[in-house]
Amino acid sequence: MFKPLDPLLHSELRLAVMSLLVSAEEAEFPYIKEQTGATAGNLSVQIDKLSAAGYIEIEKTFKGKRPCTLCRITPAGLNAFEEYVESLKSYLKI
Amino acid sequence: MFKPLDPLLHSELRLAVMSLLVSAEEAEFPYIKEQTGATAGNLSVQIDKLSAAGYIEIEKTFKGKRPCTLCRITPAGLNAFEEYVESLKSYLKI
C-alpha cells in the first residue's frame, strides 16, 4: 500500500540538496546554501550524511586561494532519489 | 525555489494517514493501523497531532459495546494536504 520512504531523503534540506544535484551534476557549497536558504552548519551536517550514504561525492578543492567544496550526485544517489519519488507517489496519488 | 514543507505533513505516518483520509473521508483506527502498518501507540500520537492542528476530526463512538475511533479529514486538512503536494513538486520536478 504505502511504500517506505528512505529516511535519508525524507528530510527537507537533504531532499533540496539532492534535487539541485539531480539537475546540476555539480554544485559548490555556497551555491547550495544560497539556493536552499540553509545555514552553513546545517548544510555541512546534511551533505556529510548524504556523502556517508554514498548518495553524493564531496570534493574539497581550491578556487584560487580559497577553499571550495564541490558536491556531485552519485549513481546510487540518483537511484535512491528516483525510488524515493516513486515511493512518495503512493502517498500523493499523482 | 524550494517551497517550505509543512512539518506536520512531512512525516511518513501522518502523511499516510492523511492520504487514506483524502480518499476515504472516514476511517476507523484499526483500519488505519492495518493499512499503514503502524503500531497503535504511534498511530494514536500522530492522529492526535493531526487533530490538534485541525487537519482531521476524531470522533469517539461505540461499535456495539466496543470503543471505536473514527477519523475524518477536515477542509483545512485537505487544503494543507494539497498545498503540501504542490510544495513537494518543487523538489521532485514532477
Add this chain to the structure above:
DNA sequence: TAAATAGGTTTATAATATAAACCATATTAT
C-alpha cells in the same frame, strides 16, 4: 472465574534537525 483479546493511551527513549559557537585563512582598511 481466569485468561485472552480488542482498542486504544501514556510515557520513556532514541534519533533527527537545526542553529549557535567556533576555527582557519584571506582580504580590506587604517
Add this chain to the structure above:
DNA sequence: ATAATATGGTTTATATTATAAACCTATTTA
C-alpha cells in the same frame, strides 16, 4: 604592518520528533 572584516566552512549543543514499550479498561472466550 596590523586590525578588522569576510569567506568558507566544521563541531557541538539543544530542542523536536518519531517511535515503540509499557500500560490501562472493557469485553469476550475458555
